[in-house]
Each structure stands twice: as C-alpha cells, then as structure tokens.
Amino acid sequence: MRYLPLTNEDRDAMLTKIGVGNIDDLFSDVPTEVLNPSIDLPNHQSEMAVERHLSKMSAKNISAGSVPFFVGAGAYKHHVPATVDYIIQRGEFLTAYTPYQPEIAQGTLQYLFEFQTQVAELTGMDVANASMYDGSTGCGEAIMMARRVTRKKKAILAGSLHAHYRAVSETTTQFTDDVLELLAPNPTDPQAELDAVIEAIDDQTSCVIVQNPNVFGHVLDLRPVAEAAHAKKALLVVVVTEVVSLGAVMSPGEMGADIVVGEGQSIGNGLNFGGPYLGLFATNQKYVRQMPGRLCGETVDADGKRGFVLTLSTREQHIRREKATSNICTNSGLCSLAFTVHMSLLGEKGLKKLALVNHKTASDLKAALNGIQGVEVLNDSFFNEITVRLPKNANDVVEALAAKDILAGVPVSRLYPDAGFDDLLLLAATETVLPEDINTLKTALEEELS
C-alpha cells in the first residue's frame, strides 16, 4: 500500500521493542468478539485504477465551464486565476493544521489577518472573523449572537432571505431559546417586503435578517430597516450571498448593518457542488467578544517583532466547554486563503471592475430575455442575478434546456416548493457568461416557449 511506509521488518522490530508478539496484542483491550470483523469492501487499487474510476463518474456530470451557464442562487461561477489554486496547493498551506503554534504558523496567521481586513473593508464593518463553514451556518450563528448581545429572543427573517439560509437557521436554533419569525417571500415587490420587515420589528426583536441583493436578485436600500431596528434596540443582520456585489453595491456597513454574514465562495473558490464554501462574518468592534468563530490578532514576539496569534479564544469550546459561544472548532482556513489570494490580485480596482462586468452582463441578459414574448423580468434593480416569469413551468423549461446542454438557472420552486412560484426562474450572469451564451440561451428559450 503506497501510503504506508513501514516494512514488515520494521513492524517486527517495533513489536519486539514494545514487547508484544503480534499486532493484535496491541488490540487486547478490544473485546475479541468484535475484533477484525469481515467487511465487504474491495481491496486496495493502483493510482491509475482509482483515477479511472473517479474520472468515469466525473464525466457523467455536466460541468459549468463546458456549457452556457446561468445557475446562481447562492453559489456563483466566476473565473479564478490559476495563481490561486497553485498557492493553496503549496504543502505548507495545504497540509498545515489550525495555527495553535504561532511561531511556526505565521504563514497561516498572517493571511488570516489579511483576510479579516479584506472582509471588514468589503462589508464596511470594523472586524471580521477568520471564516465560518458557509454563509448559511453563519446566518444561524448570527441569530444566536444577536440574542447574546440584545438579550432578546425574536429573530425576524425576511421572506427573500435565501430559502436554505432560512432552513439552516431554523434547524440550528430549533433547540435554543431563539424564536424565528419567517416572513413570506415576495418576488415581485421588494419594497412591500421591506415594509413588512419593518412592520414586524417590536421590542422583543433581537435582530432582523435581510439579504442583499435578495434571493430574487433585487438590490435593496436597507437604511430604513436599520433605522427601524435600531429604534427598537434590535440588530440588523445583512446577508450577502454574492460577495462580488460588494464591488458595486453600497456596503452593508454603510447601510447600518450590525452583523454581516456572507458566502465568500465567489472569490477564489470553485463551485464544488456546494462545498467546501467560505462563510464570512463581520461585525462592529463593540460586539467582538460575542462573535463566534476563530479570530487572528496582531501582537509581538519576544524580540518585539510584529507577529500574529489566534486570540480571544476564551469564547471557544475548548476553554468554556458548555458555556462556549458556539461549538465550532474548524473554520474554512484554506478557502479563506483562496479568497485572500484572489482578492489581493483583484485589489479595489479589480474588484470594482469585475463587479461592473457582472452587472453589465446581467443587464445584457435582462435585455435579451425581455425581448422574448411571454417572458417578464421581475427586477428593476439587480446586480448579476434576475428573476423572470415564464409562460410555462420553470422546472420543465430548465430540464428541457439541460437536455440541450444549457444550464438555464434555478427554478424558484426548487427553493420554495410550496409558495406557488412554479413559473419563476432565477438566472445569474457573471463575467464567465459570454454574449454568445446569452444568444444560445435566448434562442433555445424561444424555441421551448413557442
């Protein structure tokens, strides 16, 4: 077995040193009736054989890069520079552990510090943590943090918060004191929805959670929501599932957010069929000690040289056990490195330009779809994603187009199965969508709807 370096000679010598006769003497504390069961699985295979097996299964999937591709709804196909993947595969990054020994983990710690700074800048907040599992689990954590800060229990979740984020928040808080109020989604009238959010805020409210751009693609002005929330001493939690939008849209911090939860997959990270992804989590300085997750802080070493360490770990499970802020132990270290490398290549100028290209491409997509008879685009405002109403069942249309090797978006009913949105389709257009992709989609859609 190529991954195991011991030879039989080594094993014998080691057993002798230990003073036992054979390997099962080292398992003498295991009840004999359960030791060495017969297990019906295949034996080891060569590198070539494994590669062939996994490649064969991979080839059964349609990959995003191989077809006109418009699928978004919380995960986005962006171009990732080759440098990013090269750097994250350097063994010193890839095969390192959580940086508990700062003297030999400055590589990880410094990029986490850089990552925290980038995320704070993007979101317009004071501080960010060193990443969460993904945006949806971060959303659940934000609810619990808001309870710790406000000592109130009721969280209001906007209808146009991504359905999966709503579901994960429900699951995560189901056995806590938090009470969730889930408002109805409104794909056609974003303003009415914000009004409903404001209406729902009362003295018991710990936080309101609103996504921007929302799950239907509408860009929202959250300043009135922030004002209403703060008037009742509640926190505004802003969820951003498309982090590239922060290059074009006013930041949540500027709109008055107290906590920002984001999905960072769009920068530096591939689609990966849903994971691993990168949860972003940022807040204001005064709430730092209530923030979940890992934090990296600046300090000095014995020579007075600047260095970095994990800090404020008194909130963490390994110190506080059942009183911990959360049970999280892992973050998305390597995904945050990918983010930081990509973000450092983009810089402010590149990110703003990238965001502009995304918005322009989506504008072109909107114009093309609006030109199809029977198709109605629901968005006045949007960043790189729009919702359209079709004269047919959106799921059927998506399946029909998939059969023609066009991945046309997400039927809204897949996210909200019982809300009567069967004719709605959500389409994303990033910089990876070319004019000919839009033409191909338009032609195929016209055929399908005629």
Place this chain on the structure above:
Amino acid sequence: MSMNAAGRPTGVETIEANETSGFESFSGHKGLRLEEPLIFEIGNRDTTGVDIVDVDDFEMSLGGLERTSDIDCPGLSEPDAMRHFTRLSRKNYGIDMGVFPLGSCTMKHNPRLNEKMARLPGYGDVHPLQPTSTVQGALELMEELGHWLKTLTGLPAVALSPKAGAHGELCGVMAIRAALEARGDAREVVLCPESAHGTNPATAAFCGYKVKDIPAKENGRVDLDALKAALDDTVACVMLTNPNTCGLFESEIREIADAVHAAGAFFYCDGANFNAIMGKVRPGDLGVDAMHINLHKTFSTPHGGGGPGSGPVVFSDALKDFVPLPYVVADGDTLDIKEWGDDEGETSLGRLTGFHGQMGMYVRALSYMLSHGVDGIRQAAEDAVLNANYVLASLSDLMSASYEGPCKHEALFDDRFLKDTGVTTLDFAKAMIDEGYHPMTMYFPLVVHGAMLIEPTETESKYNMDQFIRSMRGLANAAKNQEVERFEGAPYYAPMKRLDETKAARSPILRYQTAAE
C-alpha cells in the same frame, strides 16, 4: 560546535552565539528567512493582477445604491502576489515538512491523487442547484462514499452533509433529541466523560441539554459504576470518544452501551479517533447509535490551516429516520436529492447546510478509501497503533507515560517527569520546534496534569519515528539536566520568537489599520 544526527547544532551557547554574533541586514531579511509585510503595505490601489475586459458605458440598475466608498484593499501584480504568498508559506509548518505529532488531530500524509481527483470538472465545477439529471456522477460518488462509511462502521444510515466534526456532533445530538421528542420523551441531561473534547459539552448545551461530567478511573477509562449511577430517565445520551482522548480503547464499551440503552438513552460516539480502529472494529458492533467521522482526519483530506473539514454522521436503526436534509435518494435508475421535508410523517431534523455538504472532501475521502481498500485501511489502523505504541515504549523510561499500554493511535504523557526542572509542558513543546518538529498536543486531555499527547499516525516510517524519538529523548534529558535556557527562550530557530498571546487578547488588533486611522 556539537551537532545532532540531523546536522543541527545542539548546544545552548552555540544558539546564543549564533543569534548575537550576526549583524542586522539592511533589508531585515536573514538570508532565506525573509520578512514579509502585509498586502496593505506592499500593494497599491491602482494595481490589479487580473485581466478583466473593459465594458462600454451602460445604464446601471443598482437601485441608486452604487458603492461610492473605498474598499481599502490594494491589488498586487501576479508576480508580487506569487512572492507574497510563497514567502508566507515558508513561515508555516505542514505535514509535508515533517512529523506532525499533534494528538487527537490525526495529521497524516495527504495523497495528491485526492487533490487531483477533487479538481476534475465533474466534481469541482458543478453547481449544487443544477438539475439532478446533470449531476448523476456526483450523486453516485456520494452514494459510494456513504456505502463505505456505513460498511466500515456497521451502521445502516449516514448523513454526509455536516461540514466539520463539531458540526457532525451537532447533527448527531440533534437527531437524538428529535428522536426523543418524537416519542414524547423530554430528557434534559447529556453525560460527557471528563476527557471529552470541548466540542462535546458545547454541542450538548447548544441542543438545550445540561451537561454532567463522568469521571475517569485510574486506568484512564470511563468509570462504569459512576456512569451507571448517573443514568436515569432524564438522560438523553452519553457522548463518549472511543478510542478516548487518552489514547485508550474503552474496553467496557459494550457494557456502557447496554447500560445506556437500558436507561432509554442513546449512545453517541465521538469518532475523532476512528483512525485507530477503522477496519478493525465496527462501531455498530459496539452498540453505537450515532457517530461522526472526521473525513479530514481519518480519510485524509487536508486540514488546510484549520479547515475545511467534513463530518459525516452514521446512525443506527433507531435514529435513521431523523437524518438531516438534504440527502441522496434513488429513484429507479436515477439518483435524486431530497431537499425539503414536505412528506407526511416527515421526521428529519431539518436542513443543516446551505447545499449538500463538502463535496470536495467527499471526493478526496473516497479517493483515499479506494486507494487503500479495506485491506489497506485495516493495515493503516494497525500501523497507526503500532507507531504510537512504539513511541510509548521508546520514551516511557524518560518521560512519564500517563497510563499503561497498550495505547491506541496516540501516546499520552504528562509533566511529572518535568517536576522541579523549571521546564513546563509549554516550554518543552516550544523546544520541539527547534528540533524541527511541530509540537504535540499540549494540556489536553484535561484529566492529566500538563498533558502531552503524541499521535504519529501510520504515515511515518520507522526512520522518521527514530529521529523523532531521538529528539524527544534529547529534550527530556536536557530538561532533567535543568538546561532551562534551552527551553524558556524556545523556539530559537523558528521564524518568530515566542509570541505574546496575552497582549493580543488584552488589546485586540484584528485588522490592518493605516497610521492615519
């Protein structure tokens, strides 16, 4: 100058001479030990290292909410980015660089085949919300991985989606609570042995339970009598790690399982140490109801500086109806994903993750499993245990082993051998850095004083182990000879001297700020 076998100087005098006889370079670099500023100090706001097409003017539709504020993130050209991160990487220790004996973390070799496979476009470049007709291969892979996990553990159901070990614990305890509630049984206590990972009590509290500690016996195992005494109809579950965090197999585990079940409670097993018994013992045969498996430990997906992890959970029959959404279901010849709990009598505990979990980690883990096969997996567990016992046997005369062997895949020592030497466990660990090793796990488990938990894993050769043992013996002897200087200033040879963690916590600086700010 005295040199050790690896060609490194060993005397304290030499170390100090080295450090003080040099001159300061004009750059601050020391040869290949390069100083590296932050991006924010080298970048430039007009630079971007990515080519992005220019767009013509067009009418924006951002609802009048254009960003006008700065994003104070400078850009780097591609060559500068490459250098920045390459230089940073050289200040890091990873398993590719040497022995990484971090107990309870299972830092083993990361086969690069796994990386290559995860980057195949059919896995790396597919969207979680594509029509399932276009991702049949990805779903097949999830099924195959699930089959391996169920077969290796002897349990009938699996939830792949938890994103990390602690997330898996949450999944398992939530399923237990859901099952108890389904039978109208409101229990309020979770029993955790003293040696439990901190995530266990935190998870139990997260699920609304009170945590009660169960003490350990002198032989490092759970005190069965104390456990039995604590078990009553208020107990929802027992969370046990097996092999436990002292590196020992809980030999009375079947009695424990029987007692737990007799009390109407569930048996949760923390699977963090499955590496020691995979292929040798099936947790299902031990009476386990739920157990998470850290794919990043046992099945070797890279730890990546703290994640991503992946923590699938296997379930017994009693819990299988409560698995979280989403999961793969067979629909005739095709596979589908059940994403919502809309059916009559639905008992799933709900959705735990945004999408389908850590697909990238599934590919890596399955690649590892297929490469090893069941024969290789069993051999890996045996070699991991052999290596740990070899360390235990080779150091026990000098260092104080906490328990008598055999141990499983990690060897636990404590600080009794450092008594009156002036050297602490922390000092000892930092001195290991000068020897070229990542320190072992310190001060955990909490049940012994000044714990040192060493886990070599199966991917260390005898040569590597012998070199490591030689360093450890050298340090133990130096401590006993009260060569305190070697320890209290350590590390001398790392990119940084000892860092001031207290200062970082007292006045936290958590982001870069320009002097003007």
